[in-house]
Amino acid sequence: MNTTLQLTEVEAIYSELTAINLQITSNQSVHSLIDLSGQLAAWLAFTGEQMAICKKIWRAATAKAYDSYVFSKLAHDISISPSMANKYAGAKSGDEEAQYEFCERVNRAIVHTIDLLRTCISALKAEQQAYSYGGGTI
Numbered sequence: 001m002n003t004t005l006q007l008t009e010v011e012a013i014y015s016e017l018t019a020i021n022l023q024i025t026s027n028q029s030v031h032s033l034i035d036l037s038g039q040l041a042a043w044l045a046f047t048g049e050q051m052a053i054c055k056k057i058w059r060a061a062t063a064k065a066y067d068s069y070v071f072s073k074l075a076h077d078i079s080i081s082p083s084m085a086n087k088y089a090g091a092k093s094g095d096e097e098a099q100y101e102f103c104e105r106v107n108r109a110i111v112h113t114i115d116l117l118r119t120c121i122s123a124l125k126a127e128q129q130a131y132s133y134g135g136g137t138i
Helices: 007-026 030-075 082-092 094-133
Strands: none
Touching: 007 030, 007 094, 030 082, 030 094, 082 094
C-alpha cells in the first residue's frame, strides 16, 4: 500500500466525476460505458486507499493532540475531564478529519456513479433487445 496521501489526485478525480456523469447520460454505446466502468473501478480502489491513509493520519494527529493536552495539563497540576481532552484533540485534528471526509465523499460519489452507469447500461441493453425483437437492426 502506498502510504502517501495524494489529496491533489483525489481532487482531480472529484472534478472529473461531473463530466463523467454527463458523459454517461449522453452516451449510447454499451462498450464505451463498460470501458468507463473500468476507470471508475480503479478510482474507487484508489480513493479507498486514500481514505485508509487519511484515517491513519487523522488518528495519529488526534492521539498527538490528546497526549499534548493531557500531559500539558498534568505538568501544571490541573485536572481535566476526559470529555474536555477529547474535544480538544478533536478540534486540533479537524483538518485531518476534513481530508478523510473529503476522500470518503469522493469514494461514495464514485459508487453512485457506478450505480448510474450500471442503470444506463441495463437500459441501453433493454432498448437494443427491444429494437432487435421489433425487426430492426443495430
